[in-house]
Amino acid sequence: MCGIVGFLARDTRLRESLGEFVVPMLTCMGERGPDSAGLAIFSDDLPDGLRRYSFYTSVRTFDWLRFLEDFAAATEATAEIDVVESHAVLMTSATPAMVNEWLAARRDPIHLLSVGRKIDVYKDEGHPADISRRYGFTAFTGSHAVGHTRMATESAVSPAHAHPFTAGEDFCLVHNGSLSNPYSIRRRLEKKGVRFETDNDTEAACRFLEWRMREGDPLERALERGFDELDGFYTLLMATADKLVLVRDAFACKPAVVAETDEYVAISSEYRALAHLPGVKGARIFEPVPEQIYSWTA
Amino acid sequence: MDRLIQLDLAGLTVRELNQFLHQELPSRGAGWHVDVLNPNGMHNLAVGLNASVDVDIRGHAGYFIAGMNQQARVTVHGNVGWSVAENIMSGSVRVKGCASECAAASGHGGLVVIEQDASSRCGISMKGCDIVVGGSVGHLSAFMAQAGTLVVRGNAGPGLGDSLYEAVIYVGGEIHSLGADAREEPMQMEDHARVAELLTRAGFPAETGRFKRIASARSLYHWHADAGDRY
Numbered sequence: 374m375c376g377i378v379g380f381l382a383r384d385t386r387l388r389e390s391l392g393e394f395v396v397p398m399l400t401c402m403g404e405r406g407p408d409s410a411g412l413a414i415f416s417d418d419l420p421d422g423l424r425r426y427s428f429y430t431s432v433r434t435f436d437w438l439r440f441l442e443d444f445a446a447a448t449e450a451t452a453e454i455d456v457v458e459s460h461a462v463l464m465t466s467a468t469p470a471m472v473n474e475w476l477a478a479r480r481d482p483i484h485l486l487s488v489g490r491k492i493d494v495y496k497d498e499g500h501p502a503d504i505s506r507r508y509g510f511t512a513f514t515g516s517h518a519v520g521h522t523r524m525a526t527e528s529a530v531s532p533a534h535a536h537p538f539t540a541g542e543d544f545c546l547v548h549n550g551s552l553s554n555p556y557s558i559r560r561r562l563e564k565k566g567v568r569f570e571t572d573n574d575t576e577a578a579c580r581f582l583e584w585r586m587r588e589g590d591p592l593e594r595a596l597e598r599g600f601d602e603l604d605g606f607y608t609l610l611m612a613t614a615d616k617l618v619l620v621r622d623a624f625a626c627k628p629a630v631v632a633e634t635d636e637y638v639a640i641s642s643e644y645r646a647l648a649h650l651p652g653v654k655g656a657r658i659f660e661p662v663p664e665q666i667y668s669w670t671a
Numbered sequence: 672m673d674r675l676i677q678l679d680l681a682g683l684t685v686r687e688l689n690q691f692l693h694q695e696l697p698s699r700g701a702g703w704h705v706d707v708l709n710p711n712g713m714h715n716l717a718v719g720l721n722a723s724v725d726v727d728i729r730g731h732a733g734y735f736i737a738g739m740n741q742q743a744r745v746t747v748h749g750n751v752g753w754s755v756a757e758n759i760m761s762g763s764v765r766v767k768g769c770a771s772e773c774a775a776a777s778g779h780g781g782l783v784v785i786e787q788d789a790s791s792r793c794g795i796s797m798k799g800c801d802i803v804v805g806g807s808v809g810h811l812s813a814f815m816a817q818a819g820t821l822v823v824r825g826n827a828g829p830g831l832g833d834s835l836y837e838a839v840i841y842v843g844g845e846i847h848s849l850g851a852d853a854r855e856e857p858m859q860m861e862d863h864a865r866v867a868e869l870l871t872r873a874g875f876p877a878e879t880g881r882f883k884r885i886a887s888a889r890s891l892y893h894w895h896a897d898a899g900d901r902y
Contacts, residue, residue: 625791625810628753628771643752644731645712658731658750660771660790663810 375536375549376402376522377610377629379640381617381669385516387637392513394650396505398639399520401646403501405549406522409535410504411496413545413612415671416515418490419464423451424542426463426472427486427494429532435482437461447475458507459532460495469542484533484570489543491515491614496535516671519612521547528573538576540583543614548575549642550627552605578603582611593666596620600664608661610640618668625663632656638669679708685715697722712752717745720762734771737764740781756783759800772809775802778819784873791828794821797838803873811850813840822869822882832885840885841866854888 378398382388391414399410419425437456441463445452450467461483465472469488476485487494495508501522505511521536528534537545552558555577559569567580581602585595592613599609600623608627611618619640621629632639632647634656639647647653661667676696678688688707696703704725710716714733717726720743728736731749738757747755750768759778766774766785774793775783778800785793785802791809794802799818807825814830816838826844833850840853841862849855862884867877 623810626772630752630771643712643733644750645714645733648711648731654730660769663791 374405374524376405376642376646377547377549377608377640378402378520378522378642378646379518379610379612379617379619379638381517381638381671382515382636383634383638383671384636388516389514391515391518392509392511394637394639395513395518395520396511397649398641398646399505399510399522400502402520402522402642405642406524407500408525408530409496409498409523409532410501410521411494411523411535411537411547412505412508412510412513412518412520413487413492413494413537413539413547414513414515414518415491415543415612415614416493416513422466423464424467424469424488424490425493426465426488427492428461428463428483429486429496430459430461430481430483431532432482433459440481440483443479444475448472457509459497460508462493487537487539487545488541489614492539492543492545492612494537494539494545496521496537497532498530498535516615517612517617519545519547519610519617521549527551528571533571534573536575537612538573538579540580541587544579544583544586544611546575546579546582546609546611548578549608549629550606550622552578552603552607554604558602574605578607578609592616592618593668596666608642615671616668617671618666619661620666621661621663623663629661630658631661631667632658633669674702675704675706677706677708680711680713680716681709685713688716689718692717692720692722692724692726696724710747710749714752717743720745723762731768740764755785756781756800759783769806774804775800778802782869782872788825793823794819794838797821801869801872803869803875805873805875807844810847813838814850816840820865820869822866822873824870824875832887834891835885835887837887839865841879841882842885843882846883846885849885852888852891853885856884856886858882858884 441454448467452465455462536547539545552574555574558577582595608629707728710730710732712733718738721741723742726745728747734752736755737745741760742762746765754773756764756775759781761781763782769787770785770789772790774789783802786805788806793808793812795814797816797819803822810828811830817836821840824843827846829847830850832853863879866879
């Protein structure tokens, strides 16, 4: 069992309170997934030419300022860093290729969680309520967010195995369920040069969809292919720079419920995670049907 | 006039609510009516009742609402999550909104009414209860249903009545597809009477003209050694 949550602010005034809406959702879904949690948050674009890189380190004493100095000196790129707990966001003009090349040469005890102009990803072990508090999720602002609470069934409990998974830029995915063919997908993708970071089944779905998008499919088309290619049980909630997208597999034995108002779209595994939202009693509430692609634009 | 008790889940745990409904309420005798406020999607509300009481849950509720119900009449004024009225034995459970998966799963007796849509696997493995759905049902409804009646006023999703035993399904709208061993049979006088009686009890107009009857072809009842490769 796992929990998924998503929130998209249609009324731009709600963007200031995004974290306040999402944290109770994530905390409530801690009952479905108490071992680890994660949150992807999409905020305003950085100025042209800049990207955000989210990092996780398991070494609490890691010297991020030294890291920043070394990075700026080596790449000659503009660079700033925000550090909270085990997490850092590097904002830089360096391209993903430059950052990856530089990281590969250093072997720092850090893990790159996300890349993009809007996305920041946080994930860690522990109860979602504790993680939300440690990283200050409540204060987060932005247009939309996707969160996950994990009860691991198929691979290790670790920050790297927690969701959301990302691939490419400004794309992330959370998953409730289990895939039965992640290794065959992985073997096919690896032959095409796609690199994997964990043995987690969800990473296969995430990289499959991102690979299709790089090949030119819109996400919706990639998902239609996914219905044929991904074998197993899944409710998948994805976010791009300006969208939330939700699908359930043909069996639809992993839950999801959507509450839509003029002000917001909120998605969760269970209604009780939505019950605190303002105006939810008057919202259009529905259960997404199998193999239908639901998409909302921020 | 019923005597009314209001219980507010804003200040009461689910366990306290259910203990009251199990122990204190029956000891007060008949004629009591309980309003449950602020359900907020909570699970396991009014589970295991065994007294002739009325319970109204005022809002959307979560999973396993009114499971194992006996005698009681439970109404949810909102939607419910998975497995409402699971294993219902008698009494009635009414959902004014929609129900998620597995509504009335394994129900032995009593009446379950979903006024709007029920999701997939409605009436899965039902064993004698009656279910009336005002809207449509999702895929694999009445899977392995053994006894009882499922009436669907709207449409039915894929695989209706797969591996059906002796339960009978009546559908007023379109059927996406039938499951293995389920087949459409002609509506007889007693079928119309059975549907009309259930629609009336459920509070819907007793118009039965458009209903189809789905029952088991019974071809899966016996193992055919010569057809082993077909299983």
